[in-house]
Each structure stands twice: as structure tokens, then as C-alpha cells.
Amino acid sequence: MSNESRRSFLQIASACLGGLLSLAAGIPLIGFAISPAWKKGESQWVDLGLVDRLKDSRFKKVNFTFTAKDGWVKATKKRSVYVTDLGNGEWSVFSRTCSHLGCLVRWDENKESFLCPCHGAVFDKDGAVVEGPPPEPLQKLEVKVEAGVLYVKEA
Ligand code: FES
Structure with missing residues (x-):
């Protein structure tokens, strides 16, 4: 593997990893933001x-x-x-x-x-x-x- 292709592989891999981490961090926030929509009115x-x-x-x-x-x-x-x-x-x-x-x-x-x-x-x-x-x-x-x-x- 050449240095050029290794560099682009590492760039793509780090971009994918960054995306996955952002998604993992964002799911609880999304859940927190939309959860009131599923809550029934409390007595x-x-x-x-x-x-x-x-x-x-x-x-x-x-x-x-x-x-x-x-x-x-x-x-x-x-x-x-x-x-x-x-x-x-x-x-x-x-x-x-x-x-x-x-x-x-x-x-x-x-x-x-x-x-x-x-x-x-x-x-x-x-x-x-x-x-x-x-x-x-x-x-x-x-x-x-x-x-x-x-x-x-x-x-
Ligand atoms: S609403 Fe039908 S009987 Fe009361």
C-alpha cells in the first residue's frame, strides 16, 4: 500500500469513526428532544x-x-x-x-x-x-x- 493510499484510507476511516461517534452522542439528545411527544398527559x-x-x-x-x-x-x-x-x-x-x-x-x-x-x-x-x-x-x-x-x- 502506498503512502498516498494509506493516507486516504486513514482519512476515510477517521471520517467514518467521527461520524459514528457523533451519531452515538446525538441519539440520546434526539431522544431527549422528542420524548415529550410520546408522553401522555399526566393526571x-x-x-x-x-x-x-x-x-x-x-x-x-x-x-x-x-x-x-x-x-x-x-x-x-x-x-x-x-x-x-x-x-x-x-x-x-x-x-x-x-x-x-x-x-x-x-x-x-x-x-x-x-x-x-x-x-x-x-x-x-x-x-x-x-x-x-x-x-x-x-x-x-x-x-x-x-x-x-x-x-x-x-x-
Ligand atoms: S354522546 Fe351519545 S348518548 Fe351521549
């Missing part, structure tokens, strides 16, 4: 208000806003739920989202039921499907009370 506790204000509530509609982070996107979302004070520090909070196609249900005090305006679903006071196409009951949300404030876990 969080959202403040529904003072327990004293909600005390003795019966299917009271409570509106709230929260900031949700989904991948790179941070957005303010609005939700509403139905809150019932069960007594003895127990609370029942239902999502208003119909389990069929996501329309918002409303509580009808006379019928003692949640009614969905879209396809006629009826849920009882425990969120169970009584009538209509929903495949599942209304979602009952996890709640906690801290320092006199009622929180709901929002996914």
Missing part, C-alpha cells in the same frame, strides 16, 4: 373550591379550568363536574362527559338522572347507564380534601 389534582362552599351540595355543577401538558403543548382546559356532598367527609364527583361519544350530560332533578342530549342516554344518580347507547357508566372522579379545599383528579 393532576384540580381545586374545585372550598368545602364550606360545596357543603350540602347535591349534584351541583362546578366549572373549573386547569393547565394540561400534553407533549410539548401546554393548554388551559375548561371542565365541569357534578359534585355531591355525601356527608361524613365523603364526596361524589362525576365527569359530565357522556361515555358514548363525549357530549355533556346534565343533571335533571325531577327525573333524578343524568341526561345526555345527543343520543338520549340516561344515567342514574350513581352514574350507571339506565337507557341509551353508552357502553360504560359516567366516570366517577377521585377526590380529596386538603386544608378545607375539595380537589378532583383530572386526567
Whole structure:
């Protein structure tokens, strides 16, 4: 092998090695940069208000806003739920989202039921499907009370 061809072989080999090392160093950085895109939004506790204000509530509609982070996107979302004070520090909070196609249900005090305006679903006071196409009951949300404030876990 001549000196000339040895030199060009070494140049190509060092260029290839440099490229491989750059790639090896870059893969974790690329992974770090794009990993939020695969992360699902995390659930969080959202403040529904003072327990004293909600005390003795019966299917009271409570509106709230929260900031949700989904991948790179941070957005303010609005939700509403139905809150019932069960007594003895127990609370029942239902999502208003119909389990069929996501329309918002409303509580009808006379019928003692949640009614969905879209396809006629009826849920009882425990969120169970009584009538209509929903495949599942209304979602009952996890709640906690801290320092006199009622929180709901929002996914
Ligand atoms: S979305 Fe509620 S019944 Fe279809």
C-alpha cells in the first residue's frame, strides 16, 4: 500500500469513526428532544373550591379550568363536574362527559338522572347507564380534601 493510499484510507476511516461517534452522542439528545411527544398527559389534582362552599351540595355543577401538558403543548382546559356532598367527609364527583361519544350530560332533578342530549342516554344518580347507547357508566372522579379545599383528579 502506498503512502498516498494509506493516507486516504486513514482519512476515510477517521471520517467514518467521527461520524459514528457523533451519531452515538446525538441519539440520546434526539431522544431527549422528542420524548415529550410520546408522553401522555399526566393526571393532576384540580381545586374545585372550598368545602364550606360545596357543603350540602347535591349534584351541583362546578366549572373549573386547569393547565394540561400534553407533549410539548401546554393548554388551559375548561371542565365541569357534578359534585355531591355525601356527608361524613365523603364526596361524589362525576365527569359530565357522556361515555358514548363525549357530549355533556346534565343533571335533571325531577327525573333524578343524568341526561345526555345527543343520543338520549340516561344515567342514574350513581352514574350507571339506565337507557341509551353508552357502553360504560359516567366516570366517577377521585377526590380529596386538603386544608378545607375539595380537589378532583383530572386526567
Ligand atoms: S354522546 Fe351521549 S348518548 Fe351519545
